[in-house]
Amino acid sequence: MNARPNRFETNADGWDGPGGPQDLYFTRDDSWPYPRMVRADNIYLFDENGSKYIDASSGPIASNLGHNNRRIIETMKAQLDKYPFNTIRLARSDENIALAKRLAEFAGAGFERPFFVSGGSEANEAAIQFARQWAYAHGEVDRKRLFSLMPSYHGGTICTQVLSGDAAVAPIFEGMATMPERIEAPLSYRPPDGLTHEQNEDRICRQFEDRIVEVGPETCLALFMEPVGGVATGANVLSGRFLKRMREICTKYGLLMVLDEVMSGAGRSGKFLTTQHHSDDCKPDLVVLAKGIGSGYIPLGIMLAPAQMVDELSGLTGFNYGHTSNANPLACAVGLATLEELEERKLIENAASTGPYLMERMRALSDECPIIGNVRGLGLLQATEIVANKQTKETFSAEAKAPDTLRRMGLDHGLSLYARRTNNGQYGDWVMTSPPLITTRDQVDEMVARFGQLFSAFTDAMVRDGVKIS
Numbered sequence: 001m002n003a004r005p006n007r008f009e010t011n012a013d014g015w016d017g018p019g020g021p022q023d024l025y026f027t028r029d030d031s032w033p034y035p036r037m038v039r040a041d042n043i044y045l046f047d048e049n050g051s052k053y054i055d056a057s058s059g060p061i062a063s064n065l066g067h068n069n070r071r072i073i074e075t076m077k078a079q080l081d082k083y084p085f086n087t088i089r090l091a092r093s094d095e096n097i098a099l100a101k102r103l104a105e106f107a108g109a110g111f112e113r114p115f116f117v118s119g120g121s122e123a124n125e126a127a128i129q130f131a132r133q134w135a136y137a138h139g140e141v142d143r144k145r146l147f148s149l150m151p152s153y154h155g156g157t158i159c160t161q162v163l164s165g166d167a168a169v170a171p172i173f174e175g176m177a178t179m180p181e182r183i184e185a186p187l188s189y190r191p192p193d194g195l196t197h198e199q200n201e202d203r204i205c206r207q208f209e210d211r212i213v214e215v216g217p218e219t220c221l222a223l224f225m226e227p228v229g230g231v232a233t234g235a236n237v238l239s240g241r242f243l244k245r246m247r248e249i250c251t252k253y254g255l256l257m258v259l260d261e262v263m264s265g266a267g268r269s270g271k272f273l274t275t276q277h278h279s280d281d282c283k284p285d286l287v288v289l290a291k292g293i294g295s296g297y298i299p300l301g302i303m304l305a306p307a308q309m310v311d312e313l314s315g316l317t318g319f320n321y322g323h324t325s326n327a328n329p330l331a332c333a334v335g336l337a338t339l340e341e342l343e344e345r346k347l348i349e350n351a352a353s354t355g356p357y358l359m360e361r362m363r364a365l366s367d368e369c370p371i372i373g374n375v376r377g378l379g380l381l382q383a384t385e386i387v388a389n390k391q392t393k394e395t396f397s398a399e400a401k402a403p404d405t406l407r408r409m410g411l412d413h414g415l416s417l418y419a420r421r422t423n424n425g426q427y428g429d430w431v432m433t434s435p436p437l438i439t440t441r442d443q444v445d446e447m448v449a450r451f452g453q454l455f456s457a458f459t460d461a462m463v464r465d466g467v468k469i470s
């Protein structure tokens with residue numbers, strides 16, 4: 001067990017003097033104060049006291065290559081010496097051109113023209129603006145309405161916060177950006193009473209189509225969905241049949257379909273894009289990537305669009321959107337080196353084979369553990385949902401602060417975890433069990449053993465606090 005300072009003995013008011021760590025901005029939840037990490041290697045993080053943690057959620061599902069990757073580090077050093085910056089409105093760079101070509105090869109037909117930004121929120125923002133400018137340039141000026149799933153997450157800018165399906169966040173920004181239309185997400189663990197998962201999917205598709213007809217198809221712009229959810233749904237997987245039906249509806253009424261693969265993309269699902277698990281009739285118009293493509297070494301986000309659309313738009317109005325650091329050569333060099341690592345070390349294949357092994361081991365743990373309600377995901381994008389009652393799927397009360405407590409207790413058991421309550425826990429609580437794509441089976445065993453200890457200590461702590469677990 002890692003020895004950590006008792007949080008109640010730490011100066012909970014913050015920091016003596018000016019400055020301070022970024023978490024002073026955050027609420028003092030049960031996981032505060034955070035450990036101070038000083039070193040990282042492979043799938044492990046080390047803090048100032050020498051305690052070792054498994055990076056069991058790859059940070060916020062970002063460190064796909066793990067830590068201290070020599071190819072990435074040497075690439076960055078060489079790129080700094082060569083040519084670290086230009087702005088795309090004034091010059092081209094070899095790194096931009098090379099990464100765009102390799103990405104188009106990885107992504108396949110229909111995604112030939114990557115557009116590079118600095119993160120997932122910017123990439124979703126680019127997709128919103130691309131969709132709107134495409135409609136506008138074609139004279140469809142009333143097409144403004146966006147659709148997203150409830151729950152979902154698409155980013156931290158005001159537009160993408162509002163696009164995200166989180167009832168706790170929406171009231172804060174209401175009126176500052178136009179609210180999208182919300183369509184229920186088909187949550188596989190929690191279909192409404194009396195419906196199978198498939199019946200629920202069909203119901204939601206009908207709901208989507210009915211709403212388009214009701215508001216007028218000529219006002220509808222695009223649908224955003226995470227094919228495998230992140231922390232908003234706990235790795236809920238959208239099925240091929242659901243994606244196909246939503247695709248048909250989008251095509252019928254002229255909406256663009258955008259898949260947000262910020263977490264699931266770049267190989268984490270066991271294919272480079274999640275859409276490659278499905279037939280062509282599920283294909284989106286645009287795909288958004290971030291996180292794993294920069295692998296935590298550099299901020300990098302990408303919108304993938306078809307050459308036909310980009311080339312047509314550039315012949316009309318052009319796509320007018322940009323930031324100073326779009327297609328930054330240093331970021332592009334890291335993206336390219338990430339693709340080389342994925343290919344040479346067969347890391348996408350590793351996600352495809354180690355993912356099911358992790359799931360099998362976590363599901364075996366769930367047989368012994370009263371609080372594991374569900375283990376789900378695809379490849380190495382997985383989550384474990386915790387419940388107070390397995391039979392009824394009852395969630396923990398807000399007072400139990402289950403995700404924060406798990407995150408703090410995880411540190412005691414050598415696990416760095418991404419877990420936080422979303423939507424006030426209305427759809428459940430989970431912890432992301434999504435280690436880097438370099439994770440071996442032995443490391444999965446080590447991680448699952450620690451989870452076993454953590455869940456049992458967590459259950460004891462809840463019972464001590466008077467929480468009823470059954």
Ligand SMILES: Cc1ncc(COP(=O)(O)O)c(C=O)c1O
Nearest residue numbers: 119120121153154155230262290
């Ligand atoms: C699905 C999804 N979309 C978008 C984002 C926003 O990405 P970023 O934090 O890089 O802006 C995230 C971040 O967690 C995400 O999980």
